[in-house]
Amino acid sequence: MxxxxxxxxxxxxxxxxxxxxxxxxxxxxxxxxxxxxxxxxxxGWTGHIELAKVVERHVEIRTRICDAGAGTGMLGELLSKIGYRDMSANDLSPGMLEVARRKRIYSHCQVMELGKPLGYASSVFGATTACGVFTPNHAPASSLDELLRITRKGGLILYTLRSDEEPADFAAKQQELVDAGKWELVEAGDPFPSIASEPHIRHRCWVWRVL
Ligand SMILES: C[S@@+](CC[C@H](N)C(=O)[O-])C[C@H]1O[C@@H](n2cnc3c(N)ncnc32)[C@H](O)[C@@H]1O
Incomplete structure (x- = not known):
């Protein structure tokens, strides 16, 4: 390709x-x-397709979802087709988010920066997704603190993480949150080729339960 x-x-x-x-x-x-x-x-990006399958297996259909780093809403569109209706989106790029807004699949689309405090109250989402955002040059591992804050206890945080070239600090941050009793691992998927035009690039889907 x-x-x-x-x-x-x-x-x-x-x-x-x-x-x-x-x-x-x-x-x-x-x-x-x-x-x-x-x-x-x-x-030939497949990250959103893989993550949507994982969300469908783990997240109840009426759950309020935050799609963090939603971009143009490629993941959200798939989730909408599955039947998820209560979704909010954020992204750092106003242009990407404007395309997402026009799709009318999210109740709210707001420009926000992962890695900084997010403009949501605490514990308001039952699931938080981040697709294609945890990859080199994009959102930092420290973003996970705010995803935990906005997701209710018992809720899930589901994301893709680049695995052939894992961005800095993610393994340590994930373990730090386990050790602090903030979340527990539900599933770590196998690495999959995520970009057909760049076959060496691989991602994994991770699922964590907030404690
Ligand atoms: C590869 S795209 C994925 C978009 C979408 N999640 C999808 O599934 O198609 C990565 C997105 O992450 C956003 N992004 C990068 N760094 C970010 C940050 N620190 N905070 C929020 N969004 C960020 C970019 O603007 C871009 O829309």
């Missing part, structure tokens, strides 16, 4: 190669209108 010229703004190399967070957001903003077509038709 290769990226067509008209979709070049959504080449994952551009996101992974961003020099700083401002450039990352600018690149996502510029890619937003062609992002879904590029990911589905050229890049």
């Amino acid at each position: 290769s990226i067509r010229d008209e979709h070049s703004k959504a080449d994952p190399k551009g996101f992974y190669g961003a020099e700083d967070q401002k450039q990352l957001v600018d690149r996502y903003d510029e890619a937003a209108d062609v992002y879904d077509a590029a990911m589905s038709d050229d890049v």
Whole structure:
């Protein structure tokens, strides 16, 4: 698979190669209108498909879900087709979030930065998802503290994590939260090839229960 010229703004190399967070957001903003077509038709992104299957197995259909780093809502669209109705989205890129908003699958779409305090009350969601966001150059491991705060006790946090090149501090952060009695592991999926155009890139789906 290769990226067509008209979709070049959504080449994952551009996101992974961003020099700083401002450039990352600018690149996502510029890619937003062609992002879904590029990911589905050229890049062959499968993370949202794998995570949606995991959510369907673990999360009851009436659960209030926060889709963190929702982008254009590719995961949310799949969850909506499964029947999830009570979903809120956030993302750092206003352009990506505007595409998500137009799909009318989320009750709220708000620009927020994972790794900073999130604009939600505590314990308001029964499940929190993050798809394609925990990968080099994107949201930091410290984002997990706020995902825990906004998810109620007994609720689930489900995310993809790049596994061939695990972003810094995730293994340590996950263990720190286990040791602190904040969450317990429900499932660590096998690594899967997540980008057909970059076959060495792999992600895993993780599921944690908030204690
Ligand atoms: C690969 S896209 C995945 C989008 C979506 N979750 C999906 O399944 O298609 C990664 C998204 O993470 C967002 N992002 C990167 N760093 C972030 C941060 N610190 N806080 C919130 N969103 C972030 C980007 O703006 C982009 O929309």
